[in-house]
Amino acid sequence: MTANSMAGAGGLPAHGLSGEGALARVSEWFQRSGISRGRAARASRLSGGAIQENWRIEMDDGERFVLRTDADASIPTSCSRPEEYARYSLAYSHGARVARPYGLCEDRSVIGKPFFILEFVSGETAGHVLVKDNAVPDREALAHELGELLGVIHRVPAVDITPVFGVPPSATALASIQHIRRQLDELPEPHLGAEVCLRELEARLGRETEAVFAHGDYRTGNYMVDKGRVSAILDWEFSGWSHPLEDIGWFTAPCWRFGRFDMGGGGVGSLQSFLDGYRHSTGRHVDASELVDWQALAQIKWAVIALHQEARHISGAQRSLELALSGRLVSGLVLEAMKLMEI
Structure with missing residues (x-):
């Protein structure tokens, strides 16, 4: 979520988010959902997120988003991504200073697991x-x-x-x-x-x-x-x-x-x-x-x-x-x- 927290300049990992095929599927979902008409050109893992994964999605038209999805393993106290998206939406709708939630995807054919999209916000988190x-x-x-x-x-x-x-x-x-x-x-x-x-x-x-x-x-x-x-x-x-x-x-x-x-x-x-x-x-x-x-x-x-x-x-x-x-x-x-x- 932060420009100062970039990690991993390469592509996405091999467990469902690697290669141009995954980016193409993300692009298609963005277009169907009305989030962006651009094409997802690059994705990079953001540091932090010890419990879930955050990825910066860069579009070919210059737009940037954050894709938040499940880590390889979870802890029992964590909620699902659909449940977390509902929480972001509730907070955002009542004026909390939270990145704007753009959409939730539960179609596992896109990247293999649920994810949601947030506004990209710059800053320091460490x-x-x-x-x-x-x-x-x-x-x-x-x-x-x-x-x-x-x-x-x-x-x-x-x-x-x-x-x-x-x-x-x-x-x-x-x-x-x-x-x-x-x-x-x-x-x-x-x-x-x-x-x-x-x-x-x-x-x-x-x-x-x-x-x-x-x-x-x-x-x-x-x-x-x-x-x-x-x-x-x-x-x-x-x-x-x-x-x-x-x-x-x-x-x-x-x-x-x-x-x-x-x-x-x-x-x-x-x-x-x-x-x-x-x-x-x-x-x-x-x-x-x-x-x-x-x-x-x-x-x-x-x-x-x-x-x-x-x-x-x-x-x-x-x-x-x-x-x-x-x-x-x-x-x-x-x-x-x-x-x-x-x-």
Whole structure:
């Protein structure tokens, strides 16, 4: 999705997107769908997207699009591409800063698997770059804007969310905790530290009932920055009903500060600037003391995702050093959660 995140100057991979034949089929589908009259001349893999694949499609008339499709292997918490496309469409229709969704293809004869097309948006996504002091001209303004943009998502009316996700759970935090526990139980080995944390979180947060349209993975690395401003919010596959503080806790958790532990606003700015932006957008004041348990939940959620990513590599379904190293993070993530909850 980013001009600064290009990887692989060659063609598409051999599992259904290689050669001129695939590009010709994509071109025909573009024309049938009314997306573009041009011909898909070149496609290149975009970096990032540890869970799904993103490809830049360059048309012979100069237009550019992003094709998003399934990776070779998935994790249990991920939704399907049709489901994710519905999420992008919902967000876009309510003013979220998201790349425009152009169309969904479920015809497997085109590239062998479902995909959807998004507007191509330029910017930087890499967390380790964005947290550097000279990465953006005004770090506090960026943190404030990120808080405002999250508020826009959380303001989507419930009447418009229900057709996509159904009725909200009666206890949103408990539903999230139980979901994480099910994913943990699917792993072949026990992880007692994570289990202890989930039990404690269930006791502390299990009665929370507030529900909003939440992004589900709102963090540094999942938005794009161009000239100091957010150009697009990415990766909506985990979005759905959730407690608003779960999104805020995820964004502000230590695990997503990319080593800038002094910058509680996602590593790019102060926590207060982020919370001020959220209050400006929603009218809701959130105190830092309210976030501790939600940040601990974020640590455990990421730990379980990391374990599943490691399992993808070990199984041979998708060999990747990035996925293999994810498992090495787990002990530190769980320890930080315990420290946050003082257990």
